[in-house]
Amino acid sequence: MPWSPLAVLSWALVLQLLVLLWPPGLGEACSCAPAHPQQHFCHSALVIRAKISSEKVVPASADPADTQKMIRYEIKQIKMFKGFEKVKDVQYIYTPFDSSLCGVKLETNSQKQYLLTGQVLSDGKVFIHLCNYIEPWEDLSLVQRGSLNHHYHQNCGCQITTCYTVPCTISAPNECLWTDWLLERKLYGYQAQHYVCMKHVDSTCTWYRGHLRLRKEFADAIQP
Numbered sequence: 001m002p003w004s005p006l007a008v009l010s011w012a013l014v015l016q017l018l019v020l021l022w023p024p025g026l027g028e029a030c031s032c033a034p035a036h037p038q039q040h041f042c043h044s045a046l047v048i049r050a051k052i053s054s055e056k057v058v059p060a061s062a063d064p065a066d067t068q069k070m071i072r073y074e075i076k077q078i079k080m081f082k083g084f085e086k087v088k089d090v091q092y093i094y095t096p097f098d099s100s101l102c103g104v105k106l107e108t109n110s111q112k113q114y115l116l117t118g119q120v121l122s123d124g125k126v127f128i129h130l131c132n133y134i135e136p137w138e139d140l141s142l143v144q145r146g147s148l149n150h151h152y153h154q155n156c157g158c159q160i161t162t163c164y165t166v167p168c169t170i171s172a173p174n175e176c177l178w179t180d181w182l183l184e185r186k187l188y189g190y191q192a193q194h195y196v197c198m199k200h201v202d203s204t205c206t207w208y209r210g211h212l213r214l215r216k217e218f219a220d221a222i223q224p
Contacts, residue, residue: 030102032131034162034187036178037144038197040133042156044117046083046126047148048090049137050075051113052106057097069097073106078113081148086120093118093126102129113137115148141193143209151196158197158205173204 041047053074060068073093080090093116096103106114115135118128128134137145159175163182170177176197180189195207 030099030130032102034178034181035133036160036162036192036197037133037188038147038152038155038158039160040117041082041148041152044082044132045086045120046090047081047115047117048077048083049079049081049113050077050090050093050116051111052108055106055108058094070094071097071103073108075116082153083120087124087126090126093128095128102131104128104130104132104134106134115140143194143196147196151198155196155198155205157203158199160197173202174199176205176207 035043053076055074056072058070058072060066060070071094073095075090075093077090113136115133115137116128117132117134118126121127157174159172160178161170161175163177163179165182168177168179168182178191180187180191183189183191191207195209197205198208199205
């Protein structure tokens with residue numbers, strides 16, 4: 001499952017939790033559970049399209065004894081897809097300074113635009129890390145861009161399960177099996193880029209690309 005929203009926590013406390021929960025012996029790596037773009041959208045408090053204007057290293061809290069640092073990115077928000085009820089316009093986003101805590105490195109002062117998903121903390125600050133879905137806008141497919149407006153939000157009642165090996169079966173009628181890793185050995189393959197797990201009137205969910213059902217090779221791969 002994607003990382004759960006931490007809107008009730010302060011951004012300094014989020015850093016402390018990341019430090020405490022990080023398993024010993026894993027070094028400087030950042031490890032995230034896989035999640036389909038639709039899952040990222042549904043589990044994020046905020047989803048925006050933005051350009052990054054500048055960055056600055058800032059203290060994680062006002063406590064002088066706190067040595068943790070954050071990167072504060074100043075952004076130019078282009079469009080908001082989710083989070084209207086929490087913030088009106090985002091000027092800054094925050095991420096851990098340390099890569100071991102999944103800090104995000106973004107290009108500043110360039111023409112590059114990003115899709116950013118993240119959490120809105122209790123003090124109103126927007127917090128992002130590498131386990132969020134953060135992609136250059138130009139790398140998104142037309143289906144992904146269009147789904148940000150409607151399909152992802154309308155189908156958050158569906159569950160998406162990553163399929164690693166065969167056989168791979170659903171355990172609930174509202175579940176879709178995500179097979180990109182099985183078929184392409186990468187997470188954000190054809191299915192993530194071009195399909196949405198959509199709910200029907202009978203509360204079942206299936207993969208759709210616009211009005212097209214799941215491609216045959218996806219269906220064949222997940223059969224026992």
